[in-house]
Amino acid sequence: MAKKILLAPVDPVHDIGLKMVNRGLREAGYDTVLLPPDLSTEEIIQAIIDEKADTAVLSRTLGYGVANLLARFVDLADAAGIREKVRIAIGGMAVRPELAQELGFDASFGPGSTVEETIAFVEGKEFIKDTNLSRKQARDMTEGYSYKVKHGRIGELLEKTTDMILAWTEGKTSPGVERAILRDELWDVNKWRGGQPTTGFFSEYAGLCDEIVRNYYEKGELHPKTRRFTDKDVEKLRAHVERSRVDLQTPSIQHTLKKPIIFNQYGTGCPYMDIAHIKASEAYGADGVVHFDPSWGARTEGFFDGFLTHQEDGTVITPDNLMHICESLEKGTLWQVRAHRGLNTPETVVLAGKLGAHLTKINICYGSLGAGTEPARLTVDGVASIRYAAKYKLPFDVVTNEELCGVPAYKAFAGMLIVAHLGAALGGRSILQPLFCYSPEVMISGQMEDNYVDFNAAKITALRSIMDAPIWPGAPIGFLTQDEDRVQSSTTTALHTGLAAMLGVDAISIASSDEAYSGGPITVPSKVDTLRSAAESFRFFGQSRMELGRNAVQWSEEIVSGIESVLEQVVEKGDFVQALYDGILGNREDGAYPGRNGLNTVTQK
Amino acid sequence: MMVVSDVFAHVVDALDVETFLVCMSENEGKNLALTMMKDMGFQDVDVVFVKFQGSGARVRVRAYINRPGDKYPWLDLEDTGEEES
Numbered sequence: 001m002a003k004k005i006l007l008a009p010v011d012p013v014h015d016i017g018l019k020m021v022n023r024g025l026r027e028a029g030y031d032t033v034l035l036p037p038d039l040s041t042e043e044i045i046q047a048i049i050d051e052k053a054d055t056a057v058l059s060r061t062l063g064y065g066v067a068n069l070l071a072r073f074v075d076l077a078d079a080a081g082i083r084e085k086v087r088i089a090i091g092g093m094a095v096r097p098e099l100a101q102e103l104g105f106d107a108s109f110g111p112g113s114t115v116e117e118t119i120a121f122v123e124g125k126e127f128i129k130d131t132n133l134s135r136k137q138a139r140d141m142t143e144g145y146s147y148k149v150k151h152g153r154i155g156e157l158l159e160k161t162t163d164m165i166l167a168w169t170e171g172k173t174s175p176g177v178e179r180a181i182l183r184d185e186l187w188d189v190n191k192w193r194g195g196q197p198t199t200g201f202f203s204e205y206a207g208l209c210d211e212i213v214r215n216y217y218e219k220g221e222l223h224p225k226t227r228r229f230t231d232k233d234v235e236k237l238r239a240h241v242e243r244s245r246v247d248l249q250t251p252s253i254q255h256t257l258k259k260p261i262i263f264n265q266y267g268t269g270c271p272y273m274d275i276a277h278i279k280a281s282e283a284y285g286a287d288g289v290v291h292f293d294p295s296w297g298a299r300t301e302g303f304f305d306g307f308l309t310h311q312e313d314g315t316v317i318t319p320d321n322l323m324h325i326c327e328s329l330e331k332g333t334l335w336q337v338r339a340h341r342g343l344n345t346p347e348t349v350v351l352a353g354k355l356g357a358h359l360t361k362i363n364i365c366y367g368s369l370g371a372g373t374e375p376a377r378l379t380v381d382g383v384a385s386i387r388y389a390a391k392y393k394l395p396f397d398v399v400t401n402e403e404l405c406g407v408p409a410y411k412a413f414a415g416m417l418i419v420a421h422l423g424a425a426l427g428g429r430s431i432l433q434p435l436f437c438y439s440p441e442v443m444i445s446g447q448m449e450d451n452y453v454d455f456n457a458a459k460i461t462a463l464r465s466i467m468d469a470p471i472w473p474g475a476p477i478g479f480l481t482q483d484e485d486r487v488q489s490s491t492t493t494a495l496h497t498g499l500a501a502m503l504g505v506d507a508i509s510i511a512s513s514d515e516a517y518s519g520g521p522i523t524v525p526s527k528v529d530t531l532r533s534a535a536e537s538f539r540f541f542g543q544s545r546m547e548l549g550r551n552a553v554q555w556s557e558e559i560v561s562g563i564e565s566v567l568e569q570v571v572e573k574g575d576f577v578q579a580l581y582d583g584i585l586g587n588r589e590d591g592a593y594p595g596r597n598g599l600n601t602v603t604q605k
Numbered sequence: 606m607m608v609v610s611d612v613f614a615h616v617v618d619a620l621d622v623e624t625f626l627v628c629m630s631e632n633e634g635k636n637l638a639l640t641m642m643k644d645m646g647f648q649d650v651d652v653v654f655v656k657f658q659g660s661g662a663r664v665r666v667r668a669y670i671n672r673p674g675d676k677y678p679w680l681d682l683e684d685t686g687e688e689e690s
Contacts, residue, residue: 227674236680243682270673272680276617309674484654486665519651521673523619 005122006053008035008044010069010090014061017092021057024115025122041073045080054085055122059092066094074103089121136250136287136332138358141261141506142395142431146468147424151560154466157567158421165422165576169383173605174598175208175301176377177384180346182208184388189354192319202305209302216304225294226308226316229272234307234324237272241328244279250330253285253535256542260500261334261507262534265476267292268521269310271321275328280524284531288334288358290475290509291325293317298342298371299597303351313521317348322355334358339385340399341367343377343598346384353392360389360396361433362423365415368580369592370402375580377598382419383426390427397472398423399433404479406440406591409459410562414570415585417563420469431506434459436473436496438480440591447555452481453499457548458555460503465560473500474509486513486526490533497537502546510534614678616670621653627661634662642666 007022009015015037022034033051035044048056058073060066070090077083083104090100091109100108107121120127149155186201206217215221222228229237253262264286266274278289294314297303307320315321322337329335336359339348345362352360364382368375389396398419400412416432423430436456442448447455456473463471478496482489490513500508513529514522548556566584573579586592613620622642628634635655642650647668654665671677 233680240680268673272677273618273671273673276677276679280617311674484665485656485663486654514653517653519653520667520669521618523621523667524617525619525621 003031004051004053005030005032005055005057006035006048006051007032007057008039008047008059009037009092010041010044010058010060010073011062011092012038014092015059017061018057018059021091021115021118024119028119030122041069041076044073045076045082048077048082048086049080054087056086056088057118057122058088058090060090060094061092063094067099070099070103070105074105087121089118091118136252136330138332138334139261139287140358140395141259141470141472142429145429145470147420147430148468149421149466150468151466151564154417154560154564154567157564157571158417160571161418161567161576162422162425164571164574165379165383165418166425168576169380171605172380172602174377174380174601174603176343176381176598176601177346179205179208179302179344180350180384180388183347183350183354184391187354189319193323205302210300213300213302213304222306222308223304223310223316225311226304227311229307229309233272237275237324238327240272241275241279245330248279248283248330250282250332251285253531253538254501255535255538257501257538259507260472260497260505261287262497262531263288263290263334263336263472263474263507263509264512264527264531265290265292265509267313267315269294269312269315271307271309271315271324273521274315274325277522277524277527278325278328278333281527281531282330282333284528285535286333286527286531288336288507289329290336291315291317291322291338293338297344298367298373301343301598303344303347317344317351319351319355322351322357326356336360336397339396341371341378342373343381345373345378345381346388349385349388349392349394349396353388353394357394359431360385360394361399362386362389362396362419362430363398363400363416364419365412365580365585366399366402368595369407369415369586370405372595372597374596374599374601375594376577376602378595379577379580380602381598383422386419386423386426386428389423390429395429395431396423397431397433397474399475400435401475402586402592403435403437403439403441405586406444407586408441408562408590409434409439410559411566411584411586411590413459413463413559414563414566417463417467418567418570418576420467431470431472432463432467433472433474434463435475435479436477436500436508438478447551452478452496453546454549454552455555456496456499457503457546457552458559460505461548461552461556462559462563465556466563470506472507472509473505476509476511476515478511479515482511482513482515484517486529489513489515490529493530494533494537497534498541499546501538501541502544504545611678613670614682617677617679618671618673619667619669620647621665621667623663623665625661625663628657631655631657631662634664638662638664638666642668 089107337352337357338361340361420430512526514526570579649669
């Protein structure tokens with residue numbers, strides 16, 4: 001145990017780090033002496049002798065001449081006879097461990113070192129990293145929300161719309177719903193994990209799939225853009241994941257805040273590369289990751305099987321792919337498998353639920369108007385999906401991606417609220433996911449000509465005034481504000497992160513700094529760029545809050561009245577599916593087109 | 606750290622090079638950036654960002670070492686428990 005510690009900057013000016021260490025040592029009960037900057041080496045050594053210090057902690061910030069200076073210090077300390085009696089450590093921005101070791105210092109603390117490391121040295125103990133960093137808990141962002149509709153008239157309209165949808169879907173089914181029933185009832189995930197055959201399931205399942213998927217089950221033909229991994233590949237992957245875990249910490253990047261939870265996306269096509277993205281994201285503080293599947297997956301009836309890589313963007317949903325990705329996740333990492341938009345929506349929810357996902361994504365309106373699925377089909381499948389989400393206790397976000405087609409926020413939000421209210425009625429827990437972006441609507445109407453703040457704030461405020469539900473802007477935040485410059489892209493992500501934090505939202509999805517680059521796959525470093533930028537934003541803004549500007553208040557009110565007007569029209573129409581076809585929730589002029597995938601596939605049970 | 610002879614086996618996906626090239630136009634900057642990467646021996650290269658302003662172009666040019674779906678050398682790295690010098 002050290003009795004007396006002398007701290008001295010071997011530097012003409014800089015001593016902030018040393019002052020922090022001094023404070024830490026005093027708080028830990030040590031007797032310390034802190035010398036001022038700009039003393040000569042001889043003066044510092046004399047002070048060590050005079051104070052009878054048994055430990056000296058030195059620091060050096062300026063880089064020039066550091067090697068000669070420290071070498072001289074060690075020589076003089078030897079000559080004064082204190083090297084044998086006093087333990088000496090050196091820290092600071094200019095200190096490199098190899099130099100300190102070569103010169104014979106007892107310890108060194110370079111850039112990024114913590115006060116705790118110095119205290120451990122003083123106490124003669126090995127420094128043990130804070131293991132709490134590795135114990136992130138997976139949080140349920142829906143906890144505490146009641147889903148009550150606070151706006152009287154909108155509440156009445158949502159009630160009527162929910163009743164309308166449930167009455168319309170009663171007794172109807174589709175191949176997607178039938179596959180989900182099979183997956184739910186006949187596919188035993190535990191048997192499957194144990195390698196036991198699930199023959200009964202597949203014999204019925206193949207008959208409900210498109211030809212390309214059926215050919216896989218009946219003739220063993222893979223999708224032309226996919227390749228199967230070998231057992232040896234799997235062994236290597238597992239070894240890699242284990243190696244990644246050895247020193248992995250999963251730090252919190254929110255600084256003093258608890259939210260927003262940070263998500264980023266993966267979907268390189270290859271589960272191995274996805275896992276590399278995920279492990280880097282976790283290490284830099286991402287709280288959750290979102291699985292992106294290929295766009296053809298949403299247009300194809302049925303899922304393939306096996307551990308498959310895909311040559312293009314989007315990682316194919318198969319039980320094996322999901323299982324391997326799930327196994328690579330740290331325990332505290334939230335995992336979302338998106339169902340939301342295509343012909344496999346209900347089955348995706350079942351698979352996500354059985355394979356351990358925390359979240360899914362469902363939006364009937366976006367899938368019908370912006371993602372190519374026929375409205376009647378997605379209404380039937382969407383209701384079934386929500387029932388499964390409730391059964392598997394999977395909260396789901398309702399993303400308004402149709403805003404990217406050009407649908408104004410108030411129309412897209414009306415659709416989102418319909419699905420969220422339907423969700424609550426069916427026992428599900430939804431999350432509102434408005435876009436936090438430079439959408440076509442504002443490009444044309446000019447609400448973001450001056451700033452990106454007011455209209456985004458108006459959207460959040462409007463939703464919050466209508467429903468008591470969690471809000472997770474995305475996806476990703478700042479979409480269409482990023483360019484190919486990684487500095488610009490990271491900066492806009494940081495600024496949107498700060499805005500989202502100040503608005504007190506529950507979660508955000510952030511892009512990589514490759515967001516606007518379309519020439520090749522997104523890289524791991526580009527994920528690190530924006531996670532670091534988000535962390536810096538949290539550090540900068542802390543718990544500060546913003547006041548809404550006049551424009552934000554006015555636009556928020558306009559959005560609320562627009563939502564009410566759209567819902568009035570839906571109720572007046574008396575038929576939700578027809579309302580989608582008639583453009584009430586987004587029309588051709590807006591850029592929304594009722595989809596055709598799955599046309600005429602809805603049948604009576 | 607692992608001990609391997611080929612440092613590029615450690616690159617997870619791509620190598621980005623950022624610099625400012627003295628040139629007369631954005632197009633020249635782009636061509637110079639691509640030539641620079643090819644001169645360094647990279648084949649799968651692309652300009653991620655280029656902006657010509659003033660006396661030259663700020664560029665970020667990328668060489669993909671591994672694309673998704675390739676066989677990744679970093680999966681074959683073995684941890685020896687030794688620090689690389």
